[in-house]
Amino acid sequence: MKFTDGYWLLREGVTAAYPAEVLDVIESDGTLEMHAPTRPIRSRGDLMTGPVLTVTAHTPMPDVIGLTLTHFTGGRPQGPAFGITASETAPRLSYDDEHATLTSGDLSVRLSRGGPWQVDFLAHGRTLTGSGHRSTGIMRDPDGGHHLREQLVLKVGTSVYGLGERFGPLVKNGQVVDIWQSDGGTCSEQAYKNVPFYLTDAGYGVFVDHPGKVSFEVASEVVSRVQFSAETQELTYYVIYGPTPKDILRKYTALTGRPALPPAWSFGLWLSTSFTTSYDEETVTSFIEGMRERELPLSVFHFDCFWMREYHWCDFRWDERVFPDPEGMLARLKDRDLRVSVWINPYIAQRSPLFAEGKALGHLLRRPDGSVWQWDMWQPGMALVDFTSPAARDWYAAKLEALLAQGVDCFKTDFGERVPLDVVWSDGSDPERMHNYYTYLYNRTVFEVLRKHRGEAEAVLFARSATTGSQQFPVHWGGDCEATYESMAESLRGGLSLGLSGFGFWSHDIGGFEGTPTPALFKRWLAFGLLSSHSRLHGSSSYRVPWLFDDESVEVARRFTRLKLRLMPYLYEAARTAHTEGVPVMRAMVLEFPDDPGCAHLERQYMLGPDLLVAPVFSDEGDVSYYVPEGTWTHFLTGGTVTGPRWVRERHDFLSVPLLVRPGAVLPVGARDDRPDYVHADGVTLRAYGLRPGDERTVRIGEVTFTVVCDGGTLRASCSDPSAPWALADGHREVRAAAGTGTLTLEPA
Known part of the structure; x- marks a missing residue:
């Protein structure tokens, strides 16, 4: 929801109260509770009226810090609430004349005790994001609705992802997203699967712990911030430190639940x-x-x-x-x-x-x-x-x-x-x-x-x-x-x-x-x-x-x-x-290659698991353009190679699609193609792609783990369980690899 009219003004009928400073800090059971009046306190006369925002910093697990913003506390508690799984953590609290800081793992939240309102989230001394003057607010809309709003800074070059299954551009910067279930098909801004969580490629994600409607303005109302608001008297959000996108997902799903394993x-x-x-x-x-x-x-x-x-x-x-x-x-x-x-x-x-x-x-x-x-x-x-x-x-x-x-x-x-x-x-x-x-x-x-x-x-x-x-x-x-x-x-x-x-x-x-x-x-x-x-x-x-x-x-x-x-x-x-x-099977390219700026906006290709790049063809003629990250990649279907980083243009018939294997991968290929639920290690082929002398890869297949080592020009494979009935085909213990690649076929001994 938008509240402002440009930088200087509020929209007609909107009123706002912003925390101006921290009046006091109370420490209790590993949390910090701060009371933030919405006007500077210059005399006792300024203590007579509100509003006053209560801000509580807390941590459910290492590298995850929550802030709870509360205006009125007199309402009746109402459900439902998302299930949050906490793990044992020992937050560290520290103070000086200017700041109060809570640290959980490698993540800290630092709040200014004097002067203008400022909240910063830091990791290893680096500021990830934060909230400053006129960012946190108690907002009333023209109809009298009471909203709590937060704005977190987006640093230059940061891309925002997630917020559920959304069918518009993969990068959410510039979008308005309402977390509100709708039956709108796949061609609209509405969504069947709304998730008040966003992930960035800047080392952190943010989960807004509110099951009702949450309105996100992602670099839209204020182009340098992600804004979120909800019509409520209390709002909790968690900043989750990665540092990688995969790490962020691991911690977010540890907090909110991980998928069951389908049969x-x-x-x-x-x-x-x-x-x-x-x-x-x-x-x-x-x-x-x-x-x-x-x-x-x-x-x-x-x-x-x-x-x-x-x-x-x-x-x-x-x-x-x-x-x-x-x-x-x-x-x-x-x-x-x-x-x-x-x-x-x-x-x-x-x-x-x-x-x-x-x-x-x-x-x-x-x-x-x-x-x-x-x-x-x-x-x-x-x-x-x-x-x-x-x-x-x-x-x-x-x-x-x-x-x-x-x-x-x-x-x-x-x-x-x-x-x-x-x-x-x-x-x-x-x-x-x-x-x-x-x-x-x-x-x-x-x-x-x-x-x-x-x-x-x-x-x-x-x-x-x-x-x-x-x-x-x-x-x-x-x-x-x-x-x-x-x-x-x-x-x-x-x-x-x-x-x-x-x-x-x-x-x-x-x-x-x-x-x-x-x-x-x-x-x-x-x-x-x-x-x-x-x-x-x-x-x-x-x-x-x-x-x-x-x-x-x-x-x-x-x-x-x-x-x-x-x-x-x-x-x-x-x-x-x-x-x-909690790392998905189908992965946006940024998830596997967060340090490659060429992957930040890619939305017509993906990684299937960690080692297969898939670029679907979106035309009758078969013309397709896709981006290849650094290294020499191998077309799984043809054996041809492509060296990146660069864009590739190809034409594919209907029996083909760009399906590339990541350099250095060992890909297990099953012996059966008539059903999915066979013993996957039975007769498996381990295909090694671009292994160099001294490289070692571990491949798990069910309860069996194989280790593949490139020893000079020779690939060697061993099994985690020496008593397991697996051996190289025909009893060979070695296979000579050509140009650092090769195939090891394993079957019951």
């Missing part, structure tokens, strides 16, 4: 019925048989909305007119070695028998007068499940448990953004704060059902909406995109932005959701989709089976599906990293 089978190809298409078991079987006949490996089959009867969404009952034997059908799909996903959402249509049941039990969200909140958008007379009620969560979970008992394996958790404000929540939560947070409760409920009945290692969702903490319940997909190259590009921007917001896994609708892609676009999107964390063929009013486009689409789907399955030893270790460290 290996979920990384295979998902095929959907699409949305409004006509289908029954015969249709489904024809698709699955068609995939088998064309040697297209399929891992998951998804039933979209119309597995249930029209106007009944969601009652979790198969439409018996179309699927008279759901248990038998699911068993037949399982006999084909497939997992099954079904579409759900948190809304209950009035015609569904569950509406009357949920109303009678008090499980549906209510208006202040006690009536059930309803509207007609999406499903006639629909209501929302009140997930703040434990009883309502158990009721909803029981419906899902019945589906799991039938043979369903996972759920596509659609919607969760259209949450009203004129309501009363069961637990008394504030409606404004619950609007964004609802998706967290919804997806947590579903994920916990899966974890309980399928086990920790088997739980996976396909979720659309999210906020801070939702990264713990993967996977998330990009929402409703169009069948255009422009939408393909905006989807990629959204996925990279989400990865820079703490989310480890992401997918999108291959070919676009709205409309039907041309064969050329479909083939280009296939390569991109199958070089993503998770891969799904899904559309709105048309099917996405490859043979409906052209024969070459089948060939492209086969090539890239099998390529992804061969890469599973590598991809699943990248997934473990996302799970244990």
